[in-house]
Amino acid sequence: MMQFEIGGKIINNRLFVGTGKLPDYSIIKNMYEELKIEVFAVAVRRINTDRNKGNSILDFIPRDATIMINTSGARNHKEAVKIALIGREITGSNWVKIEITGEMKYLFPDNEETIKASEILVKEGFKVFPYISPDLIIAKKLEEKGVSAVMPLGSPIGSNKGIDSEILIKAIINEISIPVIIDAGIGKPSHAAKAMELGADAVLINTAIATSNDPLNMARAFNYAVRAGRLAYEIGLPEEKDYASASSPLHDLIKSLD
Amino acid sequence: MLVNDMEVKYNGNIKELLLKLEYPLEKIAVLVNGELIKKEDWEKYYLKDEDYVEIVSLVGGG
Numbered sequence: 001m002m003q004f005e006i007g008g009k010i011i012n013n014r015l016f017v018g019t020g021k022l023p024d025y026s027i028i029k030n031m032y033e034e035l036k037i038e039v040f041a042v043a044v045r046r047i048n049t050d051r052n053k054g055n056s057i058l059d060f061i062p063r064d065a066t067i068m069i070n071t072s073g074a075r076n077h078k079e080a081v082k083i084a085l086i087g088r089e090i091t092g093s094n095w096v097k098i099e100i101t102g103e104m105k106y107l108f109p110d111n112e113e114t115i116k117a118s119e120i121l122v123k124e125g126f127k128v129f130p131y132i133s134p135d136l137i138i139a140k141k142l143e144e145k146g147v148s149a150v151m152p153l154g155s156p157i158g159s160n161k162g163i164d165s166e167i168l169i170k171a172i173i174n175e176i177s178i179p180v181i182i183d184a185g186i187g188k189p190s191h192a193a194k195a196m197e198l199g200a201d202a203v204l205i206n207t208a209i210a211t212s213n214d215p216l217n218m219a220r221a222f223n224y225a226v227r228a229g230r231l232a233y234e235i236g237l238p239e240e241k242d243y244a245s246a247s248s249p250l251h252d253l254i255k256s257l258d
Numbered sequence: 259m260l261v262n263d264m265e266v267k268y269n270g271n272i273k274e275l276l277l278k279l280e281y282p283l284e285k286i287a288v289l290v291n292g293e294l295i296k297k298e299d300w301e302k303y304y305l306k307d308e309d310y311v312e313i314v315s316l317v318g319g320g
Contacts, residue, residue, distance in 0.1 A: 018320030022318050042317065042319050043320075044287075044316060044317075045316075045319075046262050046313065046315075047281065047314060048262075056284075056315050057316050057317055058315075070319045070320060086289070089297070157320065210318070
């Protein structure tokens with residue numbers, strides 16, 4: 001089933017899309033209408049008087065779509081909380097992705113600060129989606145704080161390396177009961193399919209779609225992959241073996257061939 | 259005062275400032291000295307010369 005419940009809503013598409021680096025915001029509307037993508041992440045920034053005065057990304061996000069406010073730019077929990085409150089004031093949306101950057105080379109999240117921000121924002125009535133390094137204990141602590149999902153990274157943001165910590169991600173999927181969204185590093189449709197086959201509830205993809213030569217059609221390719229991976233997961237994937245297991249019968253072989 | 263780090267000579271409330279500088283009144287938020295000022299308070303909030311004002315909106319992001 002592509003439909004699932006998350007953050008107090010019924011969502012019909014397990015592909016969430018980040019809108020950073022898109023060459024043209026009008027693609028968002030096409031993704032919503034043609035591909036039925038429902039969740040879009042956005043960031044909060046100062047208005048640049050030369051570039052975007054009077055021209056908001058909100059003009060391009062359909063009213064029925066779900067806006068996920070990203071706290072990117074925050075370096076600690078206090079900044080993340082403030083960005084979330086600003087984002088909610090502007091959009092009315094209470095979905096917040098907590099992204100607190102701990103260092104600038106790998107853009108790894110500060111899990112400790114993320115827990116602090118999550119606790120505050122859950123109390124403020126937000127649906128909280130923390131972006132974390134894949135760590136089961138952190139995920140469990142966040143679950144206890146009442147977050148709506150956890151978003152472990154597949155690999156560093158924008159790296160296109162896919163899921164580089166499968167065992168850690170799998171442990172989170174197996175051991176917590178809230179949804180798990182794989183966020184960051186998913187570069188190819190096969191990575192997205194892999195995430196879904198592992199049992200992730202959704203994926204959030206930005207760079208691989210936004211910076212492709214044709215973002216709308218790349219989103220379409222990811223859409224297929226997410227659906228394929230999820231369907232296979234729900235049916236149940238076969239067991240892996242180290243040796244061959246013949247597909248054709250090994251009995252009743254023809255005896256007069258030589 | 260500074261508005262998004264630009265020096266602005268101005269005396270009045272937040273709403274008038276936004277109109278004077280031709281900012282949109284929708285889909286933005288205003289911070290004065292780091293504090294979020296809700297839209298319903300824009301008309302009664304009078305700015306001082308030493309205030310640090312930031313006008314923010316949404317952009318593409320992951």
